[in-house]
Amino acid sequence: MANLKDTDIKTAIGWVLRIGVLGSIAIVLFGGIIYIYRHGHTVPNYQTFTGVPDFVQPGGIINGILTFRGRAIIQAGIILLIATPIIRVVFSAIGFIIEKDYLYVGITVSVLLIIFISMLSGHAG
Amino acid sequence: MSVIELTIIILIGSYFAGLLGSLTGLGGGFIIIPLLTLVLHVDIHYAIGASLISVIATSSGSAAAYVKEGITNMRLGMFLEIATTAGAMAGAILAIYTSTHYIAILFGLILISSAVLSLYEKKEHIVKHTSYLGEKLKLNNSYPTADGVVEYSVTNVVGGFFMMLFAGLISGLLGIGSGALKVVAMDGLMRIPFKVSTTTSNFMIGVTAAASAVVYLQRGYIDPGLSMPVVIGVLLGAMTGSKILVNSTSSKWVRVTFSVVVGAIAVQMIYNGIIGKV
Secondary structure, eight states: OHHHHHHHHHHHHHHHHHHHHHHHHHHHHHHHHHHHHHHTTSOOOOSSOOOOOGGGSHHHHHHHHHTTOHHHHHHHHHHHHHHHHHHHHHHHHHHHHHTTOHHHHHHHHHHHHHHHHHHHHHHOO | OOHHHHHHHHHHHHHHHHHHHHHHSSOTHHHHHHIIIIITOOOHHHHHHHHHHHHHHHHHHHHHHHHHHTOSOHHHHHHHHHHHHHHHHHHHHHHHHSOHHHHHHHHHHHHHHHHHHHHSOOOOOOOOSOOHHHHHTTOOEEEEETTEEEEEOOOOHHHHHHHHHHHHHHHHHHOSOOHHHHHIIIIIISOOOHHHHHHHHHHHHHHHHHHHHHHHHHHTOSOHHHHHHHHHHHHHHHHHHHHHHHHSOOOHHHHHHHHHHHHHHHHHHHHHHHTTOO
16 A cells, blocks of 8 residues: 555656646747747847846746746746756655655655745845 | 847757767756857856756656656655755855856866766665664665666765765756766765666756756846757757667767767866956
């Protein structure tokens, strides 16, 4: 019985990763086509760092998607991609809860906590 | 150079970066970052951001396939992810305050050492005697092989943990998967069978990269226009690479040739870092 649960959660994790990667790549590709269609002939500057663009904040991204801005749609796909392994960790936590392995529930929650602190540290300063 | 020209060049370059990265086991970041900085004169922070995103895509994509085979040690991966994510967070914060030419020099040095490490013959070793921590943390496991299920034990948990902290730091600082360092920790220090250490390392790379990507994202270092061709190109290249690997066993000769190429790129990065061109 314990083995059955173990393979179930492995299958679920496999699907989380697969859907996350395929979904985000599809969104990135879609946004990329719009971006090139609309801005294909402008000359970008990547030589020096130009500061934080406005679609880093959730409001900016949603606004950008609604106005069909290619770069905002790509950014949404990238955020889904970054979220994919984090969602995988959440699924692992659920798996350990089902197995009643509380040591590993604690370890998994610690990993999520570190990522959360990392997110906050990027926001500050 | 216009957006469309740049996108096509990066797409083709990233495809080969992903292909070489998967064939050598070094990962796409090692080639894409020099391509973007040395050839296309992109700010190294943007290059690192784009590379991190491609690392998440390739690692998650291949982990999906490995998890089902039952070789990946999920508990071991989860435990060591505490170290790699903490290291990655520190690395990403450090990267913001480190000037670009120091990053370029460090990149070159890590690239050379990873290439040398990947050249070593991998010996399959199974440890039977158990360590206290390995037992307590339930890290000992088994994996399926052609000759049936093989049981293995884990030693030097503390040493492996600290090596993972370092691997995470490098990953966050340089935007690479640092798979070579992770395999050193698991294969060399913790004495885990090679197949288990490579798949588990790959499993951990995605979360590690995500922990530093959340910092880079908010700092604006992950540019959508640049990341789009990089992530698509590297992912397609890595998929081609894994198909080739299944059909052939990589010969020593091929690996030596790659290492020479990688060494030349590394020297370029260090040189450009020293003269301040990156």
